[in-house]
Amino acid sequence: MSKSIKDMGWDELVPGAALFSFDQTVDGMIAEVQPEDRTYAETNSKNAYVGDWRVIKPVWNTELCIDCQNCWLYCPDTAIISRDKEMKGVDYDHCKGCGICVEVCPTNPKSLLMFNETEKNEIALTKWPEKKEKGEK
Ligand code: SF4
Ligand code: SF4
Structure with a gap:
C-alpha cells in the first residue's frame, strides 16, 4: 500500500x-x-504546526498599527492574519520568523518587531522603542 x-x-x-x-x-x-x-x-x-523552525518571532503592537496591510501582503508564509483589511495578528503555527513583516512595516516606531522566541509577548510589548526623530538612525 x-x-x-x-x-x-x-x-x-x-x-x-x-x-x-x-x-x-x-x-x-x-x-x-x-x-x-x-x-x-x-x-x-x-x-x-511548522512554527518550531523559528528562533525569533514577530510581536505585534496593536496600539501603533495603522492596518496598512503591508505585512499581510509581503509575508511569504501567509502567516499574518487579516480580516476585512484589519490586521488581526500573527499565526505562530506557521510563521518562520523571517522578519520580512517587520521590514515592511511603515510606522514609527514599527508595529511589528522581532523578539527572541522565548520572550513572552506581554514582556516584549514593555520593551518597545520610542518614536525616532527625523534623521535619527
Ligand atoms: S516573520 Fe516572516 S513568516 Fe513570520 S509573519 Fe513575519 S513575514 Fe510572515
Ligand atoms: S505593516 Fe505594520 S502598520 Fe501595516 S498592518 Fe502590518 S503591523 Fe500594521
Whole structure:
C-alpha cells in the first residue's frame, strides 16, 4: 500500500514534485474564498504546526498599527492574519520568523518587531522603542 503524503518525510518526495496547496478539482478563484472555507489539498501545511523552525518571532503592537496591510501582503508564509483589511495578528503555527513583516512595516516606531522566541509577548510589548526623530538612525 502506498504511503499517504502526510506520512512522508521531505527526503521521500520525488525531486521536483509539485505540492499543490488546494484541491485542483475545485473551480473558481481561491483568493476570493476565506481561508477557513478553502478546499485544502492533502499536501497543504494548514493543519501542520511548522512554527518550531523559528528562533525569533514577530510581536505585534496593536496600539501603533495603522492596518496598512503591508505585512499581510509581503509575508511569504501567509502567516499574518487579516480580516476585512484589519490586521488581526500573527499565526505562530506557521510563521518562520523571517522578519520580512517587520521590514515592511511603515510606522514609527514599527508595529511589528522581532523578539527572541522565548520572550513572552506581554514582556516584549514593555520593551518597545520610542518614536525616532527625523534623521535619527
Ligand atoms: S516573520 Fe516572516 S513568516 Fe513570520 S509573519 Fe513575519 S513575514 Fe510572515
Ligand atoms: S505593516 Fe505594520 S502598520 Fe501595516 S498592518 Fe502590518 S503591523 Fe500594521
